[in-house]
Amino acid sequence: MAQVAAIIGGGVIGGGWAARFLLNGWDVRVFDPDPEAERKISEVLDNARASLPGLYDMAMPDEGKLTYHDTMSDAVAGASWIQESVPERLELKRKVYQMLQEHCAADAIIGSSTSGFKPSELQGCATRPEQIVVCHPFNPAYLLPLIEVVGTDANEEMLGGVADTLRGIGMYPLMVKKEIDAHIADRFLEAVWREALWLIKDGIATTEEIDEAIRMGFGLRWAQMGLFETYRIAGGEAGMRHFIEQFGPCLSWPWTKLMDVPELTDELIDQIADQSDAQSGQYSIRELERHRDANLVGMMRTLKARDWGAGALLNTHDKTMNQTGAIAERLADVSDLTKPVKTVERAVPIDWTDYNGHMNEARYLQAFGDATDRLMLIVGCTPEYIAEGGSYFTAETHIRHIDEVHAGAKIRVETQVMAGAGKKMHLFHAMYEGERLLATGEHMLIHVSLETRRASEPAPSVADPLARLAAAHAKLPRPEGAGAAVGVR
Structure with a gap:
């Protein structure tokens, strides 16, 4: 409930x-x-x-x-x-x-x-x-x-x-x-707001120039590192102490009118409003919100890829949302080996779409690549296994685009193992939104030694689970379109 x-x-x-x-x-x-x-x-x-x-x-x-x-x-x-x-x-x-x-x-x-x-x-x-x-x-x-x-x-x-x-x-x-x-946070914002009012009142900067100073420079820096960590790095190898020793005296210099708030006269209010209209008046509030949201998603997903700042929090929340075991990590977690394995379940983000509003070609490959990575993990090709010198390289890929995919679509990928003996792993991925088939991706992979960069037999810890899954999937019907362009006769 x-x-x-x-x-x-x-x-x-x-x-x-x-x-x-x-x-x-x-x-x-x-x-x-x-x-x-x-x-x-x-x-x-x-x-x-x-x-x-x-x-x-x-x-x-x-x-x-x-x-x-x-x-x-x-x-x-x-x-x-x-x-x-x-x-x-x-x-x-x-x-x-x-x-x-x-x-x-x-x-x-x-x-x-x-x-x-x-x-x-x-x-x-x-x-x-x-x-x-x-x-x-x-x-x-x-x-x-x-x-x-x-x-x-x-x-x-x-x-x-x-x-x-x-x-x-x-x-x-x-x-x-x-x-x-x-x-805490609004105390900072209020201080910046006061200084900005003086910069406008004294004719030093416009609303647009002030916003550019923030969003093109320290705003991006603060977004992923905050204030003190940023200044610590500014101190070089000597760290925060050196920074304070070098720049601390500046605090007594007459750079700021921070404690002296200008009177918000009608003239100053009109000046700010006119400048803001000139800066952004061509956009509706909803348009500005959509631009803001798309930019935030892009920034935060970048931080997520680095597992840094707000991105690290997103990675933690991903794990929280997968605690129900929606996506398996081991073969033992796959509830029914006789069915294709669910390897991806996610929403399509804004930055995956192109000028037509569709998911672009590169993102289909990313989604199917993520599915392959998950299947490799399930059969035991883990980061630890790869660190010991074995992995799979993709030899051929074939993608069929069947129906449109838009931002926000809740997609899943189901993966069928077509072959898994010896050095080869042949996978067939089907992408769905609900029951609607969106695309298929077929991958032929070869197991390699990372030391020699040549084809090699997988270790039993991978070969045995893969063979078990391939044997179970051999009883499934052959998917429509399989073998069209991955060297299968």
Whole structure:
């Protein structure tokens, strides 16, 4: 039975929360008095469905059930997690908590998306203060993993469970040890924002120039290494101490107006708004979001390939989603040897598509290559085996493109072993979306010695499982199209 999350307030942040929970298999119940809420959340969900699954190399859970409710009391029925994302007015938030606590389960978590208020302020008029905890996300909440979690002495014991739930939906809970206005990340953002206002007011830079300085330089660096690790590297072999000794005196130089905030006069507001319109006004908000999401997916998948920063978190979440054994790693884990083996199950990410909106040719090869790698692992050609000097090299490949594949498609590859004796391994892969056949890929591989780079017999630890699987698959019908172009007579 699916877990239930209630979303109170379905604006930009609330809609992102709804998408994050829904796409991770939770049932989501939404309350928002805005008559346009359902349309707005639907549009956010469209963007999330096109982007979030592409971060992972495992199929995400089936979507939960999404419902909209006219009252908060109805929305929180059965919810174990309630996420409040109403406007940043303390009295409004307290009033919402009082109403929620009249109707929600006593052990439900009430997370607040507040970017500025401390949890002790939010708990001020609460019937059960221990239920309320700051869980501050970053937009878009369905893609960015950071969540600032801030509690008080009243709920210290339950914060571990809060963190576990957030990790379960692929997020990174940053446990803030002490209450502070605006938590941690927004304190940095506020400092940068103040300096940016002065650069514009003094005519030094436009909104576009400031954004270029961030996204073309240190923004990318910070995305994968943060502040202090970046500066540590800047110190060279001598490290952080040398960096501080060399650049520390700069802190006393009059470079910044950081502590002197300019007055937001009508003139300055108009100046900023006009420059921003000139910079980005040709795009709708949804277009900007789609560009943002595609760029984030590309960056984070690159980090994932390096198992670094946010990418390492994605790899961990992949493993979490495969704990059910959806994709076998050993022959012993294959439930039925008499059927083709499921070797890939994943969503098609945005960056796998071409100008036609289809999955491009190279990605078919990647998907079938991943299937071959998985089959090799299943029969014992593991990283350890390869390190000892044996592996398979692909000799021939033939791919048939049968039907269209689009971004977001949930695909699986089933692999049949056509032959597995001696030095040869002949595989036939079939790619499906549901029951619809999308493509087939046929691979002929030769076992080699990595020392001589010549064909060699596999060790028994690989030869025996492969032969066993090949014998079982020999009873299957020959797939249509097999042998068309891989040297089989």
